[in-house]
Amino acid sequence: MNAKPYNSEDLIILTISCIYFSTVKKAIEKFELNYDNFKSNYIAYTSCAMSILLAANYIKKVSMKFMKKHSHIPWNKFIVLANTVVDSVNNLELDDLCKFVVEDAINVYDEMQRIRDIETVLSCQKYLNEYGGEDAGADLAFQKFIDKGLGL
Secondary structure (H helix, E strand, C coil): CCCCCCCHHHHHHHHHHHHHHHHHHHHHHHHCCCHHHHCCCHHHHHHHHHHHHHHHHHHCCCCHHHHHHCCCCCHHHHHHHHHHHHHHHHHCCCHHHHHHHHHHHHHHHHHHHHHHHHHHHHHHHHHHHHHCHHHHHCCHHHHHHHHHHHCC
16 A cells, blocks of 8 residues: 555654654763753764754744644744844854753653654554554554553
8 A cells, every 4th residue: 555644744743753853862871961061062062953954954844734733832932042042052052952952852852752642643544544444443452552642
């Protein structure tokens, strides 16, 4: 079958963005980043800045329908921040970047991961319902387990 699952492009974009965001999360954890040490750690802030910039370039491609569905994610704030990252790093004006990394980055990453997981399950369920025929409900216990684990 050549049919695409629901929102497959948005899921791919979100997955790639999560990969870049995982670099930010790792930098926060590895360097124990906070307001005091962020600006003095060149490796940490350039790594975070580049990862945010790359993730935002993908997030800009997410459909408006998907953004509206998950409006609790600060999509626009993230994109605006990424647009200023290059200028901030070049001018060493890192306050906005520091604030985002220290206060919001891990929560945004975790929420994007959660949305990606839920959308993947919903995509598979819709695909099975539309194209699976009689075999689509073969493992109802597993589906209930997934639904319960994701709070659906």
